[in-house]
Amino acid sequence: xxxxxxxxxxxxxxxxxxxxxxxxxxxxxxxxxxxxxxxxxxxxxxxxxxxxxxxxxxxxxxxxxxxxxxxxxxxxxxxxxxxxxxxxxxxxxxxxxxxxxxxxxxxxxxxxxxxxxxxxxxxxxxxxxxxxxxxxxxxxxxxxxxxxxxxxxxxxxxxxxxxxxxxxxxxxxxxxxxxxxxxxxxxxxxxxxxxxxxxxxxxxxxxxxxxxxxxxxxxxxxxxxxxxxxxxxxxxxxxxxxxxxxxxxxxxxxxxxxxxxxxxxxxxxxxxxxxxxxxxxxxxxxxxxxxxxxxxxxxxxxxxxxxxxxxxxxxxxxx
Numbered sequence: 001x002x003x004x005x006x007x008x009x010x011x012x013x014x015x016x017x018x019x020x021x022x023x024x025x026x027x028x029x030x031x032x033x034x035x036x037x038x039x040x041x042x043x044x045x046x047x048x049x050x051x052x053x054x055x056x057x058x059x060x061x062x063x064x065x066x067x068x069x070x071x072x073x074x075x076x077x078x079x080x081x082x083x084x085x086x087x088x089x090x091x092x093x094x095x096x097x098x099x100x101x102x103x104x105x106x107x108x109x110x111x112x113x114x115x116x117x118x119x120x121x122x123x124x125x126x127x128x129x130x131x132x133x134x135x136x137x138x139x140x141x142x143x144x145x146x147x148x149x150x151x152x153x154x155x156x157x158x159x160x161x162x163x164x165x166x167x168x169x170x171x172x173x174x175x176x177x178x179x180x181x182x183x184x185x186x187x188x189x190x191x192x193x194x195x196x197x198x199x200x201x202x203x204x205x206x207x208x209x210x211x212x213x214x215x216x217x218x219x220x221x222x223x224x225x226x227x228x229x230x231x232x233x234x235x236x237x238x239x240x241x242x243x244x245x246x247x248x249x250x251x252x253x254x255x256x257x258x259x260x261x262x263x264x265x266x267x268x269x270x271x272x273x274x275x276x277x278x279x280x281x282x283x284x285x286x287x288x289x290x291x292x293x294x295x296x297x298x299x300x301x302x303x304x305x306x307x308x309x310x311x312x313x314x315x316x317x318x319x
Contacts, residue, residue, distance in 0.1 A: 015063045015095070018047045019119060019136035019176075021168040022059040023146060026108040026129040027157040031188025032199060033057040033104060036161035038181040038211055040174045045182025045203040053197025054106055054190025056082060062100035062118045062135045065093060072103055073194075082111040100124070102131040106188055127151060132164060138172030145171035158183060158200055158218050165211050181210035183218060223253035230262065234302060239270040257283055261290050265303055273309065281316045291317050 020039030026032075035049040035057045050069030051057040056076040060068035068089050075085040082105040090096045090113060097115040100122065104110050108129040114122050122135035125147040132146035149167030153160040161183060169178065181204045187197035202217045204210040230245035246263035253259060264279035283290050291314055297303035304310070 015065055015098075016047060017041060018044055018061045018064045020044055020048060020061050020174065021132070021134035021137065021142055021146065021165070022048060022061060022102070023130060023132045023150060023161050023164045024057050024059050024102045024104045024110075025131075025150070025157060025161055026057075026104050026106075026188075028108060028129060030157065031106075032157050032185055033106065033188060034157050034161055034183065034185035034200075035059050036158075036165055036181070036183040036214075037061070038165050038169070038174070038178065038214075040176035040179045042180055043203065043205045044180040045184065045205075049182055049184045051184050051186045051198075052077065052194045053186040054188060055194075056085075056103055056105040057184070057186065058101070058103040059133065060099070060101050061133070062115065062122070063095070063098040065095070065099055068099070068101055072101075076103070076105050081105055081107075082109045086111040086113055100133055100135050102126075102133045104129070104131065106190075132168075134168065136175055137168075138175045141171045142168045142173065156222075158185060158222075162211070162215055162218060165214075169211055178208065178210050180205050180207065181214040183214060219252055220256070223249045223256060223259060226252065227259055227262065230266065234262070234266060234269075239266050242266040243270065243272075257286050257290070261293075265294070265297065268309065268313070269304060273312070277313070277316070280313050281319075284316050288317055 018039055018041050020037055022037035024035045037044050037048045047064050048059050048061050052073045055073055058069050058072045072085050082103045097117040100114045100118050102112040110126045110131045112124045112126050112131045112133055114124050118135040121137040121140040123143050124133035125143045127147055132143045134142040145167040146164040150160055150164040153163040183202050185200040191197040204213045207213045226245045226249035230242040233242035243266040246266055249259045260279050261283045264276040267276035298305040
């Protein structure tokens with residue numbers, strides 16, 4: 001048993017637990033910076049991952065000193081490298097031995113620290129433009145598995161970081177199991193305001209399979225990002241481009257009825273009504289309320305005001 005003095009010295013109330021595994025990474029092709037994390041702890045993303053566009057990204061975990069996040073971003077924003085920033089924060093922290101921290105600046109410089117008092121198994125691996133770190137793991141193979149998965153994966157930054165999380169779980173993961181996960185990605189471009197440039201900010205606060213749920217949310221965000229682009233294209237009258245964007249969105253999330261609806265609208269608007277009709281039929285079969293929305297679009301200049309076309313489509317509701 002720990003006596004009360006030792007318990008208090010090792011962890012004060014202001015420092016929450018977030019024993020976990022995480023990755024911070026920089027994509028040199030896009031300039032994007034990101035962090036992804038999983039823990040057996042509620043709402044891990046609200047504690048561990050911090051990022052600012054054009055500045056850097058930080059994961060602060062184990063017995064978390066949350067101030068490493070905002071203070072670290074401030075230092076990197078002022079021109080400190082990731083290593084200089086980490087050194088300064090650790091120097092000012094009398095309990096640095098219980099911290100696990102990793103950060104990467106906008107130039108892709110990486111710095112990481114695992115304190116000597118972090119709960120086993122604990123460690124990290126830094127590679128070119130990334131760092132993986134973990135503590136309170138089932139075994140000591142976790143960070144190696146994460147590194148291998150990240151380096152051997154392809155695709156978008158989000159997909160590669162998710163591959164690292166999946167590899168950590170497959171290798172044994174957190175000794176306590178799973179609970180929450182998060183992913184945060186920002187642009188490498190500096191913006192006037194720190195809240196701008198956020199590419200992705202998704203959290204699974206409490207779930208029996210948080211990484212799988214996070215993967216689903218990432219897939220949906222990719223679909224909705226394409227759909228937002230298509231909506232903008234429709235507003236500008238670029239219906240052919242919008243059709244392609246909706247088609248790509250459908251590939252990501254075929255179960256989302258709204259994507260099918262707007263894809264059908266775009267096809268009908270550019271004269272491809274024969275292709276649009278099966279999509280409209282499928283949408284109306286799932287929810288006829290979409291027919292009411294369709295009738296409101298001409299007044300917003302988002303659909304043809306041709307009565308014959310409108311009638312033909314709405315007849316699907318009574319077939």
